[in-house]
Amino acid sequence: MRKVIVASMLTVLLMIVTACGGNTSADGGEVFEYGAQKNTDPKIMGQIVKLLIEDQTDHEVNITEDIPASPQVMNAIDQKDFDFATLYSGEVYNNHFDEDQVEYSTDPQKTLEQAQHLFGEKYDMKWYDSIGFSNQYSIAIKQAFADEHGIHTMTDLGQVADQVTIGTDNSWIERDNDGYEGYKAAYGYEFADARGMDVALMYAAIASGDVEAVTAYTVDPQIIEYNLTILEDDQNFFPPYEGSLVARNAVIDEYPEVAEVLDSIVGLVSTEEMTELIRLVDMEEQSTEDVAREFLQEKGMLE
């Protein structure tokens, strides 16, 4: 008898918990969840998605920020904790699939198609076409250092590599395809030293002269701030990381009005525009919401 009571109490509790899960917005719509990684571009995209959905539908969007990296965002989508996110096409080469499933390529279109197909299937989500900006690895050095040695390309950097310490995020050194091992093979030289560190501190390190080069991301506003120059990837080594919105299939199938909003974001933000938006947030300390709203107003998508 006691077992029955306990079991029924648990059932009631479970029903309460699940009922809480299906949140309802003030206008009677759903509350969707958007998950953003640590970097600023997915946070800005979250505000763009939120502003447009809340403006054009009865639904609301809740944003969760500072998820450590994309794999954790994907897992949360898999667990139905997140409905939307911004992910990057090159992630498809990031140890998610067996080597025979993925074909390594630096062609943006081919990379995007593989990401759409493979991730779309694995996590039952729609991977939209590119938002328009790319956040890929590149190598940046100080403009003064580049001028002094006449360095324009990554091949040029090889001539002075023995005096170069590179600061990089912690995973680049351990990456297979697009990491340091692959880089050494593609360019035929190695740096005097390669130190993994926090991305924010990586820029502090090049500013203070502790490292001569960093693996910058193409949208980073610090490239402008610290007068760095991105070297041309003349061997076409780094894979593209085109930003795309993703959404759970269950959500966009059930709410076509939401799908329509997400469709309108495809091709909306170029790399230059995103760099400027990130600069406003990171350097001018404006809120991601204000930056996103002003951008949408300029584009005439929001009043």
Added chain:
Amino acid sequence: MELLTDYIAFWQDKYDSILTYTWEHLVISFVVMLLSIAITVPLAIYMTKIKNEQVKGLIFNIANIFQTIPTVALLAIMIPLLGIGFKPAVAALFLYALLPLLRNTYTGIQSIDPSIVEAAKGMGFSTFGRLFKVELPAAMPYVMSGIRVTTVYIISWTTLAALIGAGGLGDLILAGIGYNDKHMIFTGTILAIVIALLLDLLFHKFEKNYAKA
């Protein structure tokens, strides 16, 4: 089973760099421990001798403030002063280790029964004789437990060294998070745990032997 063979293959592939990370981790932790013990334990003993409560409060407050500075902020402050790599990592971890070590050692020596000290005085021990023959042995369990607790902290905090280019097991963990490699995260974590437990055990043995002697 496949999980296990996968994991063995991972070790075969990476053991070189895993050993390097482990070594870096050990070196950083040891230097921080030696430095902080060498400076903090005498300081704590000195603090039990001074009567001025304001000075004591000031020292504790300073140690407290260091511990509350957010990690990335502290590391960012270190870069212009000490650059990247080993030195700023040791300096930052040293500042974090100050408080637990100071507090534990201080409390340990404070907690000695005053009648023991009085008895030693009555027997004609000098200040230093009292300190080494009576007070320190009596406070030893407390001091050692402070050192043990702090050591476990330091081993786990040393993963932060990876944020500033000093390597260590944190490099493996962060690389695993960014590169979607569970083997790396697991290996970095488990090795840090094993090192912490082993050291704790070692100190425990040392403490027991010391108590017998």
